Amino acid sequence: MKQLQHLPGRRTQRGAVAIIVALSLAVLIGFAGLALDGGRLYVNKTELQNASDACALAASFELTGAPNIPAGRFPIAEDSGKLVATRNRVGFQAGTIAAADVTVQFGTALNSGAWLSAASIPPAASKYVRCTIAETGITPWFMQVLGFGNQTVRAQATATLAPSQNSCTAIPIGMCSQGAAPTFGLVRGQWYNGGLNNADSLSGSFNWIDFSPPSGGASELSAALLGSGACTVAPGTSVGATGAIQSLRKAWNTRFGIYEPSIPANNPNSPVPDRSGYSYTPFNWPSQSNAANDLLNVKRPVNAPYGTNVANGNTITGLDVKPAGSTVLQPTALATRGADRRFVTAPVVNCAAFASAQTVPVLDWACILMLHPMTNENTQTIYLEFEGFTKDSGSPCASVGGVGSSASTGPLVPALVQ
Structure with missing residues (x-):
């Protein structure tokens, strides 16, 4: 009986499918990482931004009196901002924000000058407050297979007091x-x-x-x-x-x-x-x-x-x-x-x-x-x-309510500016 013979080159093609599958898996994991890990980081960023906004608004409420803010107001503002920030949650609302992850700083100008903590004794004219929150050690679900390590997400917000449309702390x-x-x-x-x-x-x-x-x-x-x-x-x-x-x-x-x-x-x-x-x-x-x-x-x-x-x-x-x-x-x-x-x-x-x-x-x-x-x-x-x-600059009164325009005459209220 005539024996079957292998065609030339057939032996060299063995295992090619496994290689293709392996390469495809890497690509699939990459896409899964972009979708799931990227989405997870985006959600964390959004949650941190909400916490930063709340921190800055709460802290700015305490900064009454500019350009002569009493030195004792800055520690109070810092504590208020951190307290509100830690009441927010991250990681799909499953994790907490530690006070140590919240940085509160004060500045006299929005886009120039130094930003100082309350302990550094900011100038009395430091009417801007900036909250920065960092969430570290976020382990990727899929991207770590491709060599990506723990990730860090940060969010920042800056607020000050601005004239409001109306008053919301008026006593009778x-x-x-x-x-x-x-x-x-x-x-x-x-x-x-x-x-x-x-x-x-x-x-x-x-x-x-x-x-x-x-x-x-x-x-x-x-x-x-x-x-x-x-x-x-x-x-x-x-x-x-x-x-x-x-x-x-x-x-x-x-x-x-x-x-x-x-x-x-x-x-x-x-x-x-x-x-x-x-x-x-x-x-x-x-x-x-x-x-x-x-x-x-x-x-x-x-x-x-x-x-x-x-x-x-x-x-x-x-x-x-x-x-x-x-x-x-x-x-x-x-x-x-x-x-x-x-x-x-x-x-x-x-x-x-x-x-x-x-x-x-x-x-x-x-x-x-x-x-x-x-x-x-x-x-x-x-x-x-x-x-x-x-409405005067330096008023020791702060209210809450809708932020008005430059022509508004309502009481000063916390307003996000950055």
Whole structure:
């Protein structure tokens, strides 16, 4: 029988399929890596960018006062930014962001100059804050087969304070205009008084204001004082006068860390106090002007309270705050739970016009300092310190809301700029 013979060259082609498959697998893994590993890195980048944006916005909220930002504001801004950043998640929301991965820096100009950490003592004019977050050690699913090692993803955001379309931290106090625009006769650093509890509610330099006349009332005003304030109040909005409402004393005093027995003082839902409850009256601050510098640079950095208790605080201020059994938060609690609650936004209105009209338009927005708590006396005089207008560069008041244009006149709000 004739034997079969192999054709020439057939032996040399054995194994070619395996080589082709191997090469094809490398290409397929490469495409899979681009799609899956690349997509994974993109998702991580997006999550980090969201965290960076939130960090920068939270930190910039604390940078009030430029070009003279107190040195103590920078550590607070850094802590606020890092806290908000670490509340975000990465890796398809499965992983956490460590505070050590968050870098917060401050600068005087957006595109030039040095960027310094809070520990490096930035200049007082450092109105820009930049947050950078890095996520390291991301192991590729497929690309490591092709020799790619662990990957690092970074995100960065820069924010500052800019004029808003409207106000969102306004308390229900109307500052009475004392003259014509643009200053309305108001002097920065000067104290103004009003009898909030007096029968004649139109006397003095300010009055309770209803932001939603005529439906507003004591409960609405109290909620604004206990919470973050009234929102969506644009310049030109008509507001009404509510008269004297003594019941607002309880809500007002929480901003000084004073909680009457009917208001919880030590649970997660308690009203937020300021970082300092130290108070100023003609009794302990006879100049009746420029108390803001002392609060910002002396009392807030050490979280000075109203007093060790109500009675002790009354000896400091000369007030008669009651009841004696009220809870007064001390430095540790003020440091951990406090916020910027005494530099507040208030509308400037023509109080004289209330004599012939139920509502008047908001002329501008004032930044005021709440100087002291209220008593339950029917004839108490309340003092506030005027800190300029909220749209002014260097205003210690910061609000929240929609960022406006260069022509906007609303309070300063955190705004992303890069």
